Amino acid sequence: MRKAFGILLFAAVVLMCAVLLPAQAEAAEGTITATEGYYTYTVTSGKATITKCDTAISGKVMIPSTLGGYPVTAIGDQAFYKCTSLTGVTVPNSINKMGEGAFYGCTSLESISLPFLGSSRDSIKDESAQFEWIFGAYEIGGFWGAGGGWEVVWEASVPTTIKEVVVTDAKTIADKAFYECKQLTSITILSDVTSIGEYAFYNCASVTSVTIPNSVTSIEWAAFQYCSGLSDVFYGGTEKQWQEIVIGNSNSNLTNARRHYNVDHVSHTYQTIWSKDGISHWHECSVCGDKKDVASHTWDAGKVTKQSTCKEGGIKTYTCTVCQNTKTESIAKLTTHAYEYVAGGKHKCTDCGATNTHYHAWGGWTSDENGHWHTCVTVPRCGEKVQYAVHTWNEGEVTKEATEAETGVKTYTCTVCEAKKETVLDKLIPAPTDPTTIPTEPTTEPTTVPTEPTTEPTTVPTEPTTMPTTAPTEPTPSTPATDGDQTGNDTGWIILIVVLAAVVGGLGGGMAVFLIVKKKLKL
Structure with a gap:
């Protein structure tokens, strides 16, 4: 019996696991984590929660009301942790919850617009309903309490740079909501707030103006105590309506300030950055959330x-x-593989590792200056070559005639692969000039060339036919001559010489003979 009960119990446990595990898996699968722009968010039951913001975000920003097409309804704990370059933030009215320290470490923040104060719209008491909730706190010390336990002292981390606060969609401003926020200079309360709690703005000494809607019916004790700088109150109703508000004691700074009636809020302050969802974009007022420039x-x-x-x-x-x-x-994923060639005649996909066999497919001729071959063209390429051979050149063809000014080209073609090579033909030698033209001497030279006489003189000068009757005599020497016995035989020799000279040389010869004769006579 005990054994049967054990079996039944085991079966029941298995059955419960079978029922519960799918439900748990479905719950886990129902949470989506994604990133859009600067924001990381989770989606549960069709609603988005911002869990982290990139610290690179800067300037004045408007948190989107939708991410990935889902409405943003919450901001997680320390989601904007140390976004130190943020100077302004507008939280959309779609937000219903804000985690503790959501903006912790945003040390440059100057203005912020919130739909409510604290952790949620329903928070009305303790620190979870206060402005400081979203900035967190840090430990500054402690003390031993009356009960003997150590009491920690915390200091709120509200940035000292923050000056302006706008509350857009709250029902109540809780007790101590802005307690001792001494750095604030302007506070605007919009929408349907009906009451402002005790010490709500206590010791906000730098506040110079506050905007209060006509929906407020009560302002509790000391709500504006020690707001010594408060000078202007902008009220959304009439003077009569103001007088109907129940205002507690210790609010003289409020009641003594200048009041401006029938003012809903200050003028719109539209963000320069675009607000957007999955369908359209627009510019939104950081004060009231009004939209303009809406477009798809x-x-x-x-x-x-x-x-x-x-x-x-x-x-x-x-x-x-x-x-x-x-x-x-x-x-869609690819239906083909990203193969590469691997050793052993195989292809392997670089993505999934699938393999197949490499089959060669030879392409046309490939060539270089030395020879030609066939290469495998199967993809992916293996690089294998076959039928390598040197080129077989034909006799060539002159593809550019040479001239005297330019060289020519002769092209040879391989009779196998039709590769081509070229050789250079030398320039032509210039042709000789026309021989019928004889160059002339410069015009300064004589135009005629002197020539020798073509014929002998027609007449030969002769000696006189008669000899002088008396032969010329030499001057009488100062001394007697030693050869005087030769004078009688000279005449015949002289005549013979003269005749011979006349025959041979003409007048020129005669002159020579004359000289010879003269010389002989001297002898």
Whole structure:
């Protein structure tokens, strides 16, 4: 019996696990974690919670009311931790909960617009209903309490830089909501707030103006005590309505300030950055949330931000050209593999590791200056070559005639692969000039060339036919001559010489003979 009971108990446990485990798995699968722009968020039951903000965010920002198409309803603990470059924040009215220290460490914050104060719209007591809740606190010391326990002293971490606060959608300003926020200069309360609690603005000494809606019916004791700088109150109702408000004691700083009636709030302050959701974008007033410039997104052509593979699909991202909002769409995974050639005649996919056999497919001729061959063209390439041979050149063809001014070209073609090579033909030698033209001497030279006489003189000068009757005599020497006996035989020799000279040389010869004769006579 005991054994049977054990079996039944075991079966019951198994059955419960079978029922509960799918429910737990479904709950786990129901939470989505995603990132859009600066914001990381989770989605549960169709509602988004911002869990982290990139610390690179800067300037004045408006937290989006939707992310990924889901309404943003909560901000997690320390979600904006150490976003030190933030100077202004607008929290949308879609938010219902804000975690402790949501803006802890935002040390440059100058203004903030909130739908309510504290952790939620329902918070009305203790620190969870106070302005400081979203900034957290740090330990500054402690003391031993009356009961003997150690009591920790905390200091709120509200940034000293913050000056302006707008509350847009609260029902109540809780007790000590802005207790000793001495750095604040302007506080605006909008919407349907009906009461302002005790010490709500206690010792906010730097506040110079406060805006109160006509929905307020009571302002509790010391709500504005020690607000020594308060000079102007902007009230949304009439003077009569103001007088009907129940105002507690110790609020003289409020009652003595100048009052401005029928003022709903200060003028709109529209953010320069775009607010957006999955459908449209707009500029929103940081004070009241009013929208202007509402328009549908203008998507660009999109960019593949994740390539598809045979293993998994890709992602294509589209960006609005106006507000820079993004949307994504899935790309189907590839039906082909990214093969590469591996040793052993195989292909291997670099993505999934699938393999197949490499079969050669030879392409046409490939060549270089030395030879030609066939290469495998199967993809992916293996690089193998076959039928390598040197070129077989034909006799060549003159493809450019040479001239006297330029060289020519002769082209040879391989009779196998039709590769080509070229050789250079020398320039032509210039032709000789026309021989019928004889160059002339410069015009300064004589135009005629002197020539020798072509014929002998027609007449030969002769000696006189008669000899002088008396032969010329030499001057009488101062001394007697020693050869005087030769004079009688000279005449015949002289005549013979003269005749011979006349025959041979003409007048020129005669002159020579004359000289000879003269010389002989001297002898």
